[in-house]
Amino acid sequence: MRTRVGIIGGGPAGLLLARLLHRAGIDCVVLESRTQEYVEQRQRAGMLEQGTVDALHEAGAAERLQAEGLVHQGIELRFDRERHHIDFPALTGGRTVTIYAQTEIVKDLVALQLADGPPLLFEAEALAVEKPESDAPVVRFLHEGREQTLTCDWVAGCDGFHGISRDAFPADVGRSYAHDYPYSWLGVLAEVPPSCDELIYARGERGFALHSMRSPSVSRLYLQVPGDTDPDDWSDDRIWDELAARFAIDGDWTLHRGPITSKSVTAMRSYVHEPMRHGRLLLAGDAAHIVPPTGAKGLNLAVSDVRVLARALTALYRTGDTQLLDRYSELCLQRVWQATRFSDDMTRMLHAQPNGDAFDDRMQLARLRRITASRHAAAELAANYSGLPLPV
Ligand code: FAD
Numbered sequence: 126m127r128t129r130v131g132i133i134g135g136g137p138a139g140l141l142l143a144r145l146l147h148r149a150g151i152d153c154v155v156l157e158s159r160t161q162e163y164v165e166q167r168q169r170a171g172m173l174e175q176g177t178v179d180a181l182h183e184a185g186a187a188e189r190l191q192a193e194g195l196v197h198q199g200i201e202l203r204f205d206r207e208r209h210h211i212d213f214p215a216l217t218g219g220r221t222v223t224i225y226a227q228t229e230i231v232k233d234l235v236a237l238q239l240a241d242g243p244p245l246l247f248e249a250e251a252l253a254v255e256k257p258e259s260d261a262p263v264v265r266f267l268h269e270g271r272e273q274t275l276t277c278d279w280v281a282g283c284d285g286f287h288g289i290s291r292d293a294f295p296a297d298v299g300r301s302y303a304h305d306y307p308y309s310w311l312g313v314l315a316e317v318p319p320s321c322d323e324l325i326y327a328r329g330e331r332g333f334a335l336h337s338m339r340s341p342s343v344s345r346l347y348l349q350v351p352g353d354t355d356p357d358d359w360s361d362d363r364i365w366d367e368l369a370a371r372f373a374i375d376g377d378w379t380l381h382r383g384p385i386t387s388k389s390v391t392a393m394r395s396y397v398h399e400p401m402r403h404g405r406l407l408l409a410g411d412a413a414h415i416v417p418p419t420g421a422k423g424l425n426l427a428v429s430d431v432r433v434l435a436r437a438l439t440a441l442y443r444t445g446d447t448q449l450l451d452r453y454s455e456l457c458l459q460r461v462w463q464a465t466r467f468s469d470d471m472t473r474m475l476h477a478q479p480n481g482d483a484f485d486d487r488m489q490l491a492r493l494r495r496i497t498a499s500r501h502a503a504a505e506l507a508a509n510y511s512g513l514p515l516p517v
């Protein structure tokens with residue numbers, strides 16, 4: 126098989142890139158190792174920056190998002206049994222965020238791709254990217270029981286953190302930076318209307334908790350738990366009791382309880398691979414970087430990489446201009462490091478430190494108090510949370 130752009134991975138990054146290239150008239154093929162059902166059910170992110178919503182509009186994939194997405198004007202910070210609203214439009218000149226699940230974005234993009242898009246092969250596992258330094262890199266992959274090859278002008282490695290694209294960088298070309306946090310998140314989905322109108326980030330001595338949502342009838346909640354937690358050790362009652370204790374305030378507020386339909390534990394890690402390009406292989410999304418989820422940057426970063434990449438490839442095929450492609454890694458990494466910093470700050474400010482002392486405790490509270498007391502500090506949080514501008 127031959128194509129212009131071979132895309133490894135049918136997660137949000139790969140699928141969105143395929144749509145943007147298709148609309149620009151650039152032919153591509155997407156290889157996804159899992160089944161369609163699996164990628165459409167994988168529970169992950171849910172908070173979209175304005176720029177991510179814009180990108181889905183640009184890709185012609187925002188019809189359902191427009192109808193069903195929940196536009197939020199800010200977030201709530203809870204600590205010391207008090208609640209504080211951070212008003213994004215007032216602090217950012219009108220920016221908002223939208224709640225719409227990653228599962229739904231993937232379903233929308235898959236449906237469009239299968240209807241009129243270039244090929245999207247499920248159960249097609251990429252094994253290796255060969256000759257990335259040449260003019261015709263090759264992806265070796267396994268599909269329908271036999272090994273096949275996809276020869277490309279360019280390869281987009283959108284295969285997530287555990288993919289194979291990064292392996293094609295020679296050891297002396299790449300460098301990675303990583304940090305593991307000493308706790309995890311237990312995430313649950315519950316069939317119950319959210320107990321809030323906007324997301325609640327709660328800090329307390331028992332640990333961090335986040336109240337999010339998927340729709341007016343489905344809540345998404347997270348609890349900070351120790352790294353080695355088995356979700357089966359957490360009964361529904363134990364989860365609800367712990368959430369109620371961590372969200373408790375002085376004043377009226379009730380956490381609505383309901384049936385929990387899914388439970389999983391996610392490790393917390395920062396990781397950045399530099400550079401994001403080697404020859405004609407370009408990494409995008411989790412294949413190049415991951416952030417701890419506090420602040421919801423993972424999916425949004427994957428989308429901003431892909432916007433830059435789609436613009437760079439479109440410029441190349443329309444006019445032969447390689448300037449954006451040449452600067453791809455540098456442009457993306459500026460934003461990646463800012464999102465990594467923001468996610469790290471939010472994580473450290475809101476989680477109970479397993480070996481923390483009373484001083485660390487006071488520092489967290491001082492940071493939170495500064496945000497709620499100073500318009501400048503709140504505006505800095507709002508600007509980062511609602512999304513920094515795209516570098517192009
Ligand atoms: P992925 O979504 O990982 O997609 C990569 C795709 O490549 C997958 O479909 C995979 O099956 C496929 N693939 C892998 N290897 C191969 C191969 N060899 N050949 C072919 N295909 C391959 N972010 C938030 O903002 N908030 C959250 O609450 C949140 N929760 C998360 C929970 C979990 C468990 C994880 C893992 C991530 C979470 N994230 C969250 C991060 C966010 O979901 C990711 O940043 C986002 O999915 C990145 O999209 P992507 O397309 O780059 O990678």
Ligand code: DHB
Nearest residue numbers: 170171172337418420421
């Ligand atoms: C969600 C996840 C996050 O990590 C976050 O900061 C906000 C929302 C979510 O899954 O809805």
